[in-house]
Amino acid sequence: MAIKSYRDALNEAMHREMERDARVFVCGEDVSGGAGGTSGEREASGGIFGVTAGLLPRFGEGRVIDTPISENAIVGLAVGASLAGKRGIAEIMFADFLGLALDQTMNQAAKFRYMSGGKATCPVVIRAPYGAGMNMAAQHSQTMYQIITSVPGLKVAMPSNPADAKGLLATAIRDDDPVVFFEHKALYGRKGEVPDGDYLVPFGKAAILNAGDDATIISMGRMVVFAEKALEGLKASGVNCDLIDIRTSSPLDEDAILDSVEKTGRVVIVDECPPRCSVAADIGAFIASKGFSSLRAPLELVTAPHAPTPFAKELERAYVPSPAQIDAAVRRVVSYR
């Protein structure tokens, strides 16, 4: 075990997988940076968030590809190469820009397997930094994973901590299906223990981060960190909960969710997206249909409001679900009679 940041854990996973498998390559805007610059420094960037640093010096320009600003073609580059036998990792600088690459993502990558009657494989990974909390306003803060989760054919991961970041990304790269991999921008600096060597976290397997009988908190990505914060206060006042980090929204670990709901009967789902068609709504509908008989309180969904992400820091702070909102929601379900 080593203490590493989420950023470095992701970086390590790419280093290891590129070392292990010569078919793996990385492409995106400024993944190395410096191409065509006047300083002569070829790795002038290493990714705008530094996640791809060191890959160019190690693996060279053939496998670490700086692209023009052309998101649909960036994803297409990785998708097409993956259909032809390579394993492309496309970095979309901000998840919001998936909007420009939705054709290659949802009409192409997602559907080849099905439309070819199981003949095609498209082992592509699309990495997408997401999330609010950095005052980047409405076009640089969205979660986007709710839209991608709704598309059959795509797998969706969103790690909440460095160990999962490494293990889930390695799994994504080795997976034969297209994966859209969501990294929370505000988590890049988060440090934690990361297993050494080969480390894989399976898709569709939730992590139970805390065990308690009073309620079930289900969450993903950065909201897991907020749920952990809320739990500290709840525990201090004698309320203890299961905390489930789904880790992948597609596939979803339905068993882990139902097992916990059966035990507690009281559920809070915390999701950074606006409420409509959110992952919270999706999981809520699943629980309402498959776990109805266990429920002892109405579901509580803690989400952002139905509005774009505001710029002003006071507004953004209130917009993003907070530990205080999670705390209040848990107390509501626990006290419901």
Next chain:
Amino acid sequence: MTSQQSRDQLLGAYRQMKMIREFEERLHKEIMTGEIAGFTHLYSGQEAVAVGVCAHLEADDLIVSTHRGHGHCIAKGCDVKGMMAEIYGRSTGLGKGKGGSMHIADFQKGMLGANGIVGAGGPLAVGAALSAKLDGKGCVAVSFGGDGSVNQGAVFEAMNMAVVLKLPAIFVIENNGYSEHTGADYAVGSKDIAGRSAAFGMKSIKADGSDYFAVYDAMGELLDHARAGKGPCVAEFETTRFFGHFEGDPQKYRAKDEVKRHREEMDSLKIFRAHVLNDRLLDETALDAIDADVLSLIEEAVSEARAAPPPQLSEITTDVYVSYP
């Protein structure tokens, strides 16, 4: 050519360029204090483009801007204090503090917004140009974009559609040599933005974007063409940015002395001053008076923005729709 501009026009142009420069230089300082949140992309170095282009535009002409939009806003007449307040995230900002630096807009002024999505302005300008054409009053729509934006498929589509529909759209490309940390010579395959755009079937011009007069003359020619209903055009202006891509960028992709050299050789304000003084179009006292005036306005803008209240929390869910039952 320069004689076509009156003394007042020239004073106005200088004032706007100076306003942009000082606005950005001041922001650069304020950002260091940590009071301004988020992403800020400064326009210093490119002033002559925004001002030379907008000098020709009327209130009814429309512009669409970019993430590096402060200069375009000022040149199109947005209220400087409202802009500053927006960048500070205050309720008195042009967008009530909801949009910030990357999303300043003033529809009354024909400024359809800065934009966080590189290349989004191309299609928007085509739509704005369609509206202008339908109105039949000879108005135009101008999209500003960088050397990086022209590599977006959306911009290719927009250019072609503007030609097909013969719209009064003008694509202004500010080639400052870089898109974030990547050089234009690498990312633009043909290395020739004006030429590539011309291949869509548009009139195209390439000119020195550090020289207000060169920009002004080039735009004049393109606007005559577009206003006469002869279809869209492209202008590529070579320019430079005096700061990093965003505030905090270590600029490792740039040669050590590049910014210093560009500040000496490509400073649009110095070039303008030299030109008007040399040709005896304006006198130094008038220019100095503008400098002083601009500085005090920026000072006021900053102190008023600082003192202004943040938006109310109830504003989070307002303005999402015009109406929503």
